[in-house]
Amino acid sequence: MHEMSLAEGILELVEQAAQAQGFSRVREINLEIGALAGVETEALAFCLESVLKGSLAEGARVNFAAVPGEGWCLNCGTTVPIAALYDPCPRCGGYQVQATGGTQMRVKDLLVE
Amino acid sequence: MCNVCGCGQGEMRIEGEAPTEPAHVHPHEHPHDHTHGHLHRHADGTVHSHAHAGDHLHYGLGPAHAHAPGLSQARMVSIEQDILARNNAYAETNRRWLAERGVLALNLVSSPGAGKTTLLVQTIEQLRGRVPMAVIEGDQQTSLDAERIRATGVRAIQVNTGKGCHLDAHMVGHALERLDLPEDGLLLIENVGNLVCPAGFDLGEAHKVVILSVTEGEDKPLKYPDMFHAADLMLINKIDLLPYVDFDVERCIDYARRVNPQLQVLRVSARTGEGLAAWIDWIETGRARARAAREDTVNALKRRIAELEARLAAKG
Numbered sequence: 001m002h003e004m005s006l007a008e009g010i011l012e013l014v015e016q017a018a019q020a021q022g023f024s025r026v027r028e029i030n031l032e033i034g035a036l037a038g039v040e041t042e043a044l045a046f047c048l049e050s051v052l053k054g055s056l057a058e059g060a061r062v063n064f065a066a067v068p069g070e071g072w073c074l075n076c077g078t079t080v081p082i083a084a085l086y087d088p089c090p091r092c093g094g095y096q097v098q099a100t101g102g103t104q105m106r107v108k109d110l111l112v113e
Numbered sequence: 114m115c116n117v118c119g120c121g122q123g124e125m126r127i128e129g130e131a132p133t134e135p136a137h138v139h140p141h142e143h144p145h146d147h148t149h150g151h152l153h154r155h156a157d158g159t160v161h162s163h164a165h166a167g168d169h170l171h172y173g174l175g176p177a178h179a180h181a182p183g184l185s186q187a188r189m190v191s192i193e194q195d196i197l198a199r200n201n202a203y204a205e206t207n208r209r210w211l212a213e214r215g216v217l218a219l220n221l222v223s224s225p226g227a228g229k230t231t232l233l234v235q236t237i238e239q240l241r242g243r244v245p246m247a248v249i250e251g252d253q254q255t256s257l258d259a260e261r262i263r264a265t266g267v268r269a270i271q272v273n274t275g276k277g278c279h280l281d282a283h284m285v286g287h288a289l290e291r292l293d294l295p296e297d298g299l300l301l302i303e304n305v306g307n308l309v310c311p312a313g314f315d316l317g318e319a320h321k322v323v324i325l326s327v328t329e330g331e332d333k334p335l336k337y338p339d340m341f342h343a344a345d346l347m348l349i350n351k352i353d354l355l356p357y358v359d360f361d362v363e364r365c366i367d368y369a370r371r372v373n374p375q376l377q378v379l380r381v382s383a384r385t386g387e388g389l390a391a392w393i394d395w396i397e398t399g400r401a402r403a404r405a406a407r408e409d410t411v412n413a414l415k416r417r418i419a420e421l422e423a424r425l426a427a428k429g
Contacts, residue, residue, distance in 0.1 A: 002278055002310040009196045021190055031196075038313060038339040074374060085338040086371045095371035099342065107192040 003040060006105065007047035013107045014057050021112075026057035028111035034102035035069040036085055065108065070101030126273040127287055128256055200314055203282035207317025210289060211300065215407030217399045218300040220318035222340060224333075225306030227326040228350045230258050232383040233301055237265045239393050244400070245298035249288045251280040251305045258303065268292060279310040282317055297404045299396065312339040319399060320345040327351050327358055331365035338372040346377045348392065353382040 014026055029048075033039050041064045052058050071082045073089040074096035080089050082097060089097050195201060211218050221229050230250075237246060248269040250258040259271035270288045272280060285302065294300060302318060304311040312321075323344035325333055328351055334341040341347065347369055349362060366378050379395065381388035 002313060005200075005277075005279075005281070005310075005314075006196050009199060012199060013192055013194050013196070017190055017192055023188075023190065027187060038309075085342045085373075086335050086368070088371070095367075096374045098374055105196045107194055107196060109192055110190045111187055112190050113187045 003043040003047045004051070006039065006044055007051040010048065010107055011051050011055055011057065014110065015055070017110065018056055018112075023112035024056055025113045026060045026110050027113060028061045028063065029057060030063045030065065030108045030110065032065045032067050032104060032106045032108045034067040034104045035083060036099050036102045037105045039105055041066075067102045067104060069099065069103075071097035072100045073097050125275050125277060125284060127284065127291070128259065128271045128273075197313065197315075200282050203286050204315035204317040207282055207286050207289060210286075211317060211319075212403070212406060213410070214294060215297040215404045216294050216300050217298075217396070217403040218302060218316075218318040219396070219399075220302045220304055220311070220316050220321045221324060222304045222308070222311045222321055222344065223306060223324035223326075224308045224329065227306070227324045227329065228383050229303050229306070229324055230261055232324060232348070232350060232381070233303060234261060234265055235383045235386065235389060236301070236392070236396070237262070237267050239389060240299065240396070241265070241267070245295040247292045247294050247298065247300055249280075249285060249292070249300070249302045251284075251303060253277070253305060274305055278305060278307050279314050280304050280316060281314050285316045297400065297407070299400060308333065308337040308340045312343040319403065322346045322348060324348045324350050325365065325369075327354055327360040327362070329360075331361050332368060334365065334369035334372050341369050341372045341376065344373065344376060346379065346395065349378065349380045350383055352380045352387060353385045 010029065010031070014029065018024065018026070031044075033041055033044075045062055045064070048062055052060060069082045069084070069087075070079055071087075071089070072078075073080050073092065073094065075092045075094045076089060078091070079100065080091055080097065082090075082099070085099055086095075087097065088095050207218075221233070223229050233248060237248075240246060246267050248259070248262045248267060250256075250262065250269055250271045251274060252258055252271065253274050253276070255273070256271040259269040262269035270291055272284050272288055274280065274284070280302065289300075292300070302316060304316075308323075321340075321344040323340055323346070325347060327349065330336070334347075347366075349365065352362075355362070362380065369376050369378065377395075379388060379391050381392055383389070
């Protein structure tokens, strides 16, 4: 979804950090994308390539760290792994699972010079 | 260019404002080799795409966090920020602005054609005269929907997103400045017809309300889970057409609650008015909560002022 907006959001965070911390080139961008965040990493990589062009991060290597999905099963009263929002609880097979982890999309850190 | 925050929004347009200069121009060239994954069709008929490691990452092939010894000027900088941080900050500003005024804001989302605008018009008809209301209309182009709302006598602002596929909190913030919403009112935001992108963008609303019509598939909650996960209420619309379509309401609700066990569900027909009373009740409950929260804040401030005045008096 809306990967172009996300790519622009990433560039903005990078530019803000460059101002605040005084660097002029970004060689690596490390992202954390949750399995339940609704982001296609391939589409995001594609958008980033265009968005970063002409910026201080042009040509930077972009690493995607996948964060596994987690949910709270109301039946079991415990945290269970889930791969999608509509997945049943792997313990009880019920669908009373509220996503609790793997919904984030964050810029974790940068390799800069 | 926006005077408040210096933004330029490309093709984004709020009615009554001159179009902004494009802020971001990103020439798109592909001077080098790469692939962007490709589609597969499996024996069971499902189609999906794969990224092939090394093929589509255009930025080098080394392992993650290769710190390249010898290039000592390079350093790691911790960021630890949400990619949507900017949108979320605007959303929080909107939320605070709305809370201070006791305004209940609802973000109505659906695919195109689910009946959002008709539902809005009917909702306005039911509440007119007793609830101060305003509407923000999001569409890629035209002000047709805002004109439909204005015909009811309610204030409406059209936001055209240009090529954008969703409203964001920044656009809504600008619309709020123009709406002059009265205290304890109701703000209805009709998002761009799209079951995917608006799910990720908090506008500062109290609730997302997803509208699904019975002329669509009952499996949409599974096909577009993010939106049903983000919503607090699902309105199943056009129920007057149930005798003519193959739509299993119970199955639809079951699918939606697999994605979001807390999801509330109401069945309505914006055309015949069936079920709208429950929807109006739901809105009134939300308004009462927003009003109570505002009054709590006001009372807390009054207590604080009284305390400070007492301290001042003691010193004088």
